[in-house]
Amino acid sequence: MRCHEISAEGDNTVIILAGYMFGAWSLVPLARCFTHHRVYCIDGIADEEDGRNAFDAFNTYLNAFLIGRKAGSVTLIGYSMGGFAAQYFTSHYPDAVDSLVLLGSCHPVDHDGFCYASSAAFNAYLFTLPMEDIYRIATWNLLSPAAKNDMALMATLREAFLRDPPSAAACLNQLGAMAHLIRQPPFFSAIPCLSIYALQDLVIKPAYS
Template sequence: MKYSVETIGEGEPIIFLPAGGFKGNEGLIIADYLKDSFKTYLLDLPGYGASEGIPGRINTQAVADWLKGFLDEADIACVTLIGHSIGGALALMFALHYPDRVNRLILLDQGHKKFPNIPFAEFGKFALLLPLLNLGVSLIKRPLLIRLLPFLRHQQ
C-alpha cells in the first residue's frame, strides 16, 4: 500500500488525519505548534493526495486496516490520532478496531449532520463560494503554507 505522508518534529508520534478533499498538510499549523515535543505525521487519506486508495469493499474494518498498515510500516506501536471532520471518523474507526494502538484520540469537528452539495440553509449565499474555496485550498502548495505560518499563528 502506498501512503503519502509528511513528518514534522521529533518525539511522541501523532497522526493527523485531514478533512475529506484535503491533503495531510491541512494539519501543518498544528504540527508546527507541536514540533518541539511531538513527531506529527501529516497523512493523506486513502485515495486523496498521493495516498493509494483502499481496494475492494470499504467498511470500518478496511479503513482501520489501512491505518494499521501505515502504523506497522512506520513502526509505530501506539499513537495519538488527531482527526478533522472525516479524518475524525477514520480515527474513530481505527480506535474501534484497534483500541490497544491508540494513546489519545482528538476529534476536530467530526460530528455534524450530512451537508447537501451546496449547504444554503447553513451558510446562505456564502455556500456558493464553498466549491471555489475547496478548489483554492487544493491548489495551495506547502511552500505557500509555510510562508503564511507567521501570519496564521495565534499571537500571545
C-alpha cells in the same frame, strides 16, 4: 492515501488525519506545533476506495503504517471526515491509540441528517466551476473572519489549495464512504477522547484560536 512526514524525531508519535476535500497541507501549521514528537499527516482517506470498504481499507493501511514504524500507542487527531476515520480506527485497534482528539464536526451524531444524494449533486455542480472558484467557495464556508482578513494567510492557502487541488471523483468517493459509515451502528472505545468545536478556524491557523 498519502502520508506526509512532518517530523521524524520524537519520543511520542502524533498522527493527524485530514478531512473532506482538503489535503494534508491544511493541517501542516497545526502539525508543526508538536515540536518534540514524531508527526505524520495523512490525507486521501477514501479517495480511491469503494464507499463500503473505504474505512476498513484505511484501518488496514494505518495499522500497517504504525507497525512498520514501531510507533507504539499514538495520539490520533482527526479533522472532519478524518475524525470519523480516527474514531473508526480506534474502535478496531484500541491498543494502538493512547489518546484521541476530534476537531470539528466529527461526533457520531453530527451528521445524522447527512444526505448522500444532495451532497453528490452539489459535488457534481461544484466541479463544473473553475478550481479558483471552488477554492473561494470552500474557504469562505470554512474560515473565520479573522482568517479572511489576513491577506498573507489567504494567499498562502490559495497557493496550497491550487497546488494540490481536490478532484470530483475523490470527493464523491469520500461522500460515499461517509454515507456508508453513518448507516453503521455507533462505534465507541474506552480511549480518552477530546472533542473540540470552535467558531474560529483552529485547524488551519492555530494562532487564531
